[in-house]
Amino acid sequence: MPAWARLFSLLSLVFCAAPAVAQTSDLVSKSSFRVCADPANAPMSHRDGSGFENKLAEFFAAKLELPVSYEWYPMATGFIRNTLRANKCDVVIGYAQGHEMVLNSNHYFTSVYTLVTRADSPVAGVDQLSDARLKGLKLGIVAGSPPATHMARNGLIAKARPYNLVVDRRHESPIQNMLDDLVAGDIDGALLWGPISGPLVKSDYPALQVTPLLKETLPPRLFFRITMGVRQGEKVWQRKLNSLIRRNQKEINAILTEAGVPLVNDAGTALLEPAL
Numbered sequence: 001m002p003a004w005a006r007l008f009s010l011l012s013l014v015f016c017a018a019p020a021v022a023q024t025s026d027l028v029s030k031s032s033f034r035v036c037a038d039p040a041n042a043p044m045s046h047r048d049g050s051g052f053e054n055k056l057a058e059f060f061a062a063k064l065e066l067p068v069s070y071e072w073y074p075m076a077t078g079f080i081r082n083t084l085r086a087n088k089c090d091v092v093i094g095y096a097q098g099h100e101m102v103l104n105s106n107h108y109f110t111s112v113y114t115l116v117t118r119a120d121s122p123v124a125g126v127d128q129l130s131d132a133r134l135k136g137l138k139l140g141i142v143a144g145s146p147p148a149t150h151m152a153r154n155g156l157i158a159k160a161r162p163y164n165l166v167v168d169r170r171h172e173s174p175i176q177n178m179l180d181d182l183v184a185g186d187i188d189g190a191l192l193w194g195p196i197s198g199p200l201v202k203s204d205y206p207a208l209q210v211t212p213l214l215k216e217t218l219p220p221r222l223f224f225r226i227t228m229g230v231r232q233g234e235k236v237w238q239r240k241l242n243s244l245i246r247r248n249q250k251e252i253n254a255i256l257t258e259a260g261v262p263l264v265n266d267a268g269t270a271l272l273e274p275a276l
Helices: 010-014 052-066 147-153 174-184 194-204 235-249 249-259
Strands: 033-037 068-072 091-096 107-119 139-142 161-163 189-193 208-212 223-230
Touching: 033 052, 052 091, 052 147, 052 161, 052 235, 107 161, 107 194, 139 147, 139 174, 139 223, 161 194, 174 189, 174 194, 174 208, 189 194, 194 208, 194 249, 223 235, 235 249
Parallel strands: 033 068, 033 091, 139 161, 139 189
Antiparallel strands: 091 223, 107 189, 107 208, 107 223
């Protein structure tokens, strides 16, 4: 979301941009599906291949009848400059729609920020930050992420506990720290990008509950459409990825759902039914 939407998938929204240089599709590898990824950004990407973006990369590579190869680089300042723009790879699997650092494919999923609580908490299931039951509680928040504005508007910032946004995940794990603090009772809830909270809770935190925040109507919005990012000017490659997304959306949704990613409609107002 949201990255971190790579928000996290949204994390990609904060990278320092430089003027785009037009490229041609001749730069796209014909011998492998070259992916730019963070080696320690679970649950999205990981060097061991366990992230849901790794699984999407394998899926797309199979459709293209190519092997996957990775250019690993921490998801922080300089990520695009040192990977995609340096022609060391050809695609970023998760990238928030509309950012000028890359040419976006069509979006392949939409997700939303969530409130994570202990399953037995009195505020489990709360789906709006204006809910009076949240008053006076200590909530974890990733510093600078969109829910912070809603927290301030609803008088929830004073007791908030901030966690770092852009870090080198090989050395720091603020999201796991936040969820560990929640399990320990040091905070009462955690506001996290759904593609991070959903998979982590599903795999590692069975005592926690994830509730999508679908009812916020004031800005900033809490839902984001996630695309694949390619080099500016790579229109042929973009169209090929768009075609793959369109023809395989059901399978893409199934991979994301299996991982635990909360999928919502394009307006961010309702959860999608699981793929059958």
